[in-house]
Amino acid sequence: MQTSTTSAPASEISLAVEHIRKSFGSVQVLDDISFDAHPGEFITLLGPSGCGKTTLLRIIAGLERADSGRIVLAGQPVDHLPANRRSVNTVFQSYALFPHLTVFENVAFGLRSRRVPQAEVNTRVHQNMEMVRIADLARRYPHQLSGGQKQRVALARALVNAPEVLLLDEPMSALDAKLRAEVQVELRRLQRSLRKTFVLVTHDQHEAMTVSDRIIVMNRGKIEQEGPTAEVYERPRTRFIAEFFGAANLIPARRSGDKRVTTAVGELSVRTTPPWESGTVAIHPEWIEITDTEPAENAVRAEVRDAIYRGDHVELLMEPGSLRVQVSPRLRAEPGATLWLCLPVERLEVLDD
């Protein structure tokens, strides 16, 4: 494992997950999961609790065994290797810092396991503590740290080993909202500067969007959709993605012609001809435009039923179609007002299911 980290050529793929299946008793938690991670890529496994994402991470780390399938790290299959011989390190959700060891010794733990000489331990530990800005905490014990500090220690403890892939299991779920937002940006910056492969598990779509190059959305043990962050958000393929990822408007529709559907809000043009007779089209609330005059295409005349003030935006609930529309607070739209809406063809997604 030491050789694989030092002598591995710049392989195209740092982590390959191939056809992983896993059941606990009669419950299948992972059903044929495959994906690749390229060196320096930040990948997020996103999904609701129970979708299997944490189990997948544990299988990659070697803390759990897959029923079938392969894990390949830097070109080497590692399925036969126990956790302590894989070049991956994990930042655990609970941080799992050793309570009887100082911050320094916690960070040094992996190096000491591998009997790295003391001088090198010192330099590497200090380097990594500085990188995550905890150098002044070196002599403290975990119980003397705040949640954010513990998280940094956990990060330094994993990164100090220079793993091929860093795994992060919901590392920010215990932090408060403001700190979480800061840490996300910092984590992203850190990952870019290290050019290391990070695989993050989270159920928070905002977190996923903030940090990732690529998002893999999982649902009930399967990959529901994967792709670059903006693509997954803007072009949901299924109802699940559209609902889970940004709460799009879901409009029941029937196919009425070439790239045309009939809905409760009227006849609409769409980008692609639906594969179904009747199904759903989706549009994010922020993409619906409000116009003074009747738009040329996909025009809807709708009445404001309710306006929810959210500070940075106002959410309008409109009829027909129970449409949710996100507008700027500068636009004063009182309940009862009737407005012209435009559902841009480019932004109207035909869902597969």
Place this chain on the structure above:
Amino acid sequence: MTERVVAYGHLTTRRALLAKGGLLMVGGIAWLASFLLLPGLILVLVAFLQRDPDGGITWAFSLDSFRQLFGITSSGLSAANLWIMLRSVALAVITTVVAVGIAYPMTFFIARAAPRKRLLWLSLVAIPLCTNLVIRTYAWKLLLSARLPPARLAAMLGWLEPGRDLLPSWSAVCIGMVSAALPFAVISLYPSIERLDRSLIEAAQDLYASPVRVFMQAILPQTLPGLSVAILLTFVPAMGMFVITDMLGGAKHWLIGNLIQHQFGQGRNVPYGAAMSLVLIALTLLGVYSSRRQAGRSAEVL
């Protein structure tokens, strides 16, 4: 003093709180004072008095008991008592090591069993505690007799002359002491082993630790509180044990507990017995103190 404070959701004053607390502690303090502190003081007093020829006490200060205890007699030095003391400490240490050594993996096994089985195993461990120690020890006496498998096996292996009982012997004493200590060791280890944070074990594995390192760094430190209670609850009773040595050993296997019992009984030398009791208490505290320090050193913070 009329400063108002909130305690457990009640608005009260500091003085009222102290009065209430004092009232609640009266029972405990009275109990400890009359059954621990007072007898202790009497013991100290008696140890420095003289024995009268009829087995009573003469009210005169004397260090005779301690002289006798450390083997300083008119006819020269005798190491017999020192030997018994040393033996007592050694046997208590052996009992502790063996009992805790057996209990530790056993408790892991119990804590990891399915909940219903866990209860079954714990009950099986605790059931012997419902029986009197004398009865349990008597059962061992029967079990170790010549015609039963343990003695036969020992004879087959050449450790014992065929047809002889496995007792009186040091091994019989050890078996009795360990089996008496085992339930206490398991029960005191159980809470910390059951609550073990598995994520620390996984973190250690993730950080390349060998199985030994996983144990030393991720498992042992977490179980130290239970371990020190287990050691305490095994070592202290073992130091004062006399029932088991009496039944499974013989006069040759006397420990300090037997000596003390003898002085207060047939020996009819109360000051001597009191002096021995003081030494036993001192030795026990010393043992507890040194094991605590050892534990403290290996786990700086818990």
